[in-house]
Amino acid sequence: EIVLTQTPGTLSLSPGERATLSCRASQSVSSNYLAWYQQKPGQAPRLLIYGASSRATGIPDRFSGSGSGTDFSLTISRLEPEDFAVYYCQQYGSSPRTFGQGTKVEIK
Amino acid sequence: QITLKESGPTLVKPTQTLTLTCTFSGFSLSTSGVGMGWIRQPPGKALEWLALMYWNDDKRYRPSLKSRLTITRDTSKNQVVLKMTNMDPADTATYYCANVAPGHYSDYWGQGMLVTVSS
Numbered sequence: 001e002i003v004l005t006q007t008p009g010t011l012s013l014s015p016g017e018r019a020t021l022s023c024r025a026s027q028s029v030s031s032n033y034l035a036w037y038q039q040k041p042g043q044a045p046r047l048l049i050y051g052a053s054s055r056a057t058g059i060p061d062r063f064s065g066s067g068s069g070t071d072f073s074l075t076i077s078r079l080e081p082e083d084f085a086v087y088y089c090q091q092y093g094s095s096p097r098t099f100g101q102g103t104k105v106e107i108k
Numbered sequence: 109q110i111t112l113k114e115s116g117p118t119l120v121k122p123t124q125t126l127t128l129t130c131t132f133s134g135f136s137l138s139t140s141g142v143g144m145g146w147i148r149q150p151p152g153k154a155l156e157w158l159a160l161m162y163w164n165d166d167k168r169y170r171p172s173l174k175s176r177l178t179i180t181r182d183t184s185k186n187q188v189v190l191k192m193t194n195m196d197p198a199d200t201a202t203y204y205c206a207n208v209a210p211g212h213y214s215d216y217w218g219q220g221m222l223v224t225v226s227s
Contacts, residue, residue, distance in 0.1 A: 001171065035213050037155075044204055044220050045155065050213035057215070088155055092212050095168045097145075097157040 002027055002091050006100035012108040019076040021103045023089035028069045030093030036065055036074045037088045039102075045088060049074060079105070110134035112205050112218035119224050126192045130205030130218060137163055137183055143208030144188040146179065148201040149220075156201075159190060160208055195225045 003026040032052040037045035047056040049065035116128040145160030159179040206214040
């Protein structure tokens with residue numbers, strides 16, 4: 001089973017600032033099948049990025065994903081008020097699919 | 109437009125079997141490359157993938173829960189059912205169903221439903 005470790009656990013930033021979230025896999029993610037999700041309280045996760053770097057439909061271009069192999073990152077170029085949430089990475093290249101433990105982006 | 113919705117009991121007793129149904133629309137589970145999965149999230153904790161099945165009836169389970177899980181489908185009703193046996197209070201969580209697109213990622217999720225395990 002691939003273990004995904006997300007850092008930091010919490011990111012305290014102000015609106016307008018840049019956020020960089022990290023996701024490290026315990027072994028190489030097949031075909032870079034790595035997704036990022038955003039989750040707000042009481043809501044289902046929302047797909048932001050798939051295939052490590054492809055934005056999902058309707059996702060603003062301030063969200064970008066990068067990386068390959070075992071190291072991946074999600075960047076939010078300028079935080080909007082609605083971006084404060086918990087973010088999860090997930091690998092879907094091998095079974096069982098696994099999620100990271102999440103990074104909370106909170107208002108400083 | 110793709111939609112998914114979970115249904116089932118919100119409260120189960122320890123040792124009972126949980127049966128959850130995901131009713132979906134906007135796609136067919138008979139289409140090549142398509143799948144459906146179940147994910148759960150204990151209160152305040154991270155997401156955990158439980159099971160998924162593909163259009164060709166290939167089924168995958170979380171290894172630590174494999175002995176307790178069964179995923180089935182009713183193609184005529186556009187439903188996927190998850191059964192989890194021997195429920196424990198540690199299984200209290202919000203349970204989600206999600207699609208698996210031909211690209212293998214999940215871009216549509218149900219709203220989720222909280223299942224509480226308590227006597």
